[in-house]
Amino acid sequence: MSWEDNVRKVVPYTPGEQPKLDDIIKLNTNENPYPPAPAVQEILDSFDISLMRKYPDPNAQILVDALAKTYGVKSSQVFVGVGSDDVISMAFMTFFNGSKPILFPDVTYSFYDVWADVYRIPYRLIPLTDDFRIEPKDYAQENGGIIFPNPNAPTGVLESLGTIEEIISANPDSIVIVDEAYIDFGGMSALPLLDKYENLLIVQTFSKSRSMAGMRIGFAIGSGKLIRYMNDVKFSVNSYTMNQLTLLCGAKTLEDDAYFCNTTSKIIATREDAKTKLAELGFTFPDSYSNFIFAKHQTADAAMIFDQLKKCRIFVRYWNKPRISQYLRITVGTPQEMDRLYTALTEILAEEETA
Numbered sequence: 001m002s003w004e005d006n007v008r009k010v011v012p013y014t015p016g017e018q019p020k021l022d023d024i025i026k027l028n029t030n031e032n033p034y035p036p037a038p039a040v041q042e043i044l045d046s047f048d049i050s051l052m053r054k055y056p057d058p059n060a061q062i063l064v065d066a067l068a069k070t071y072g073v074k075s076s077q078v079f080v081g082v083g084s085d086d087v088i089s090m091a092f093m094t095f096f097n098g099s100k101p102i103l104f105p106d107v108t109y110s111f112y113d114v115w116a117d118v119y120r121i122p123y124r125l126i127p128l129t130d131d132f133r134i135e136p137k138d139y140a141q142e143n144g145g146i147i148f149p150n151p152n153a154p155t156g157v158l159e160s161l162g163t164i165e166e167i168i169s170a171n172p173d174s175i176v177i178v179d180e181a182y183i184d185f186g187g188m189s190a191l192p193l194l195d196k197y198e199n200l201l202i203v204q205t206f207s208k209s210r211s212m213a214g215m216r217i218g219f220a221i222g223s224g225k226l227i228r229y230m231n232d233v234k235f236s237v238n239s240y241t242m243n244q245l246t247l248l249c250g251a252k253t254l255e256d257d258a259y260f261c262n263t264t265s266k267i268i269a270t271r272e273d274a275k276t277k278l279a280e281l282g283f284t285f286p287d288s289y290s291n292f293i294f295a296k297h298q299t300a301d302a303a304m305i306f307d308q309l310k311k312c313r314i315f316v317r318y319w320n321k322p323r324i325s326q327y328l329r330i331t332v333g334t335p336q337e338m339d340r341l342y343t344a345l346t347e348i349l350a351e352e353e354t355a
């Protein structure tokens, strides 16, 4: 017997690299290439540091109320956390306590199996179809809960509200979590389904569409009952997850809807252009409704392209995993960044052909 026998051993999630080099093009973690709404600067300029002396509001009310107003729900239906990673982890701890396996797609956000492992939650991977779609019938089986992103990551594939509702309605005895990290880039949120389903939890984040990955703000919207259960668990772990400055910046950015619509439209336009450019370069990809494209080249090896791009100081994401080892996940950057990507890809592919 050793103290090590009692250690909770886990294989942690590997986040995308955050290289400390200047002059790189960072298309590897789905960050927004545009700054947050300018009004956020006013919060920082007027912030009184003596506020740091005190604990923040444990209910994060200013942010919760701003979110409730933005999304047309009651404040009692909103839960906030330190990025949606914190929110989803809290939801796993709160809702997935049965002995039956929870279900999620085989190709999806690679944090789900890590949370399942760390909380000792049994899980079953449900294979996506050959074209990376969710087949709702596959989720009509005994389970202890369901989670999937919509649009899915890292594929970018969007499912219709009809598909989502088919899954929820077939599972009245399970909590169904829809991770909408990328919903603002052209998808339809499942929010309208909340009136009908008490067991639906929708999770979103400020990290992608609201340009605030560094502030760590995520939130969940669901029935008052689900949110109460999540808050009970939160207040049993850490009452003060959200710091004071973050609460103020988060609430402020929600006021500027015009800026939000403008930056998301720019990213959508750049993404649509990227579909044309990447296709011309010989890539194929599922149609993306997110701020990234999951692309496979007709002939060139994905790991090779990944390494060569890195030499050009362009970072994209690559996983050497079943089904996806010939794909690169490329975040949509500014038009200028994307032009540098196309130039680099053109050179890499030309060299490959003559090699």
Ligand SMILES: *Cc1c(COP(=O)(O)O)cnc(C)c1O
Pocket: 030, 082, 083, 084, 085, 086, 109, 149, 153, 179, 181, 204, 205, 206, 207, 213, 216, 217, 218
């Ligand atoms: C980025 C991402 C998250 C988490 O983002 P946070 O920065 O923690 O809010 C959650 N789910 C998916 C599918 C993501 O891609």
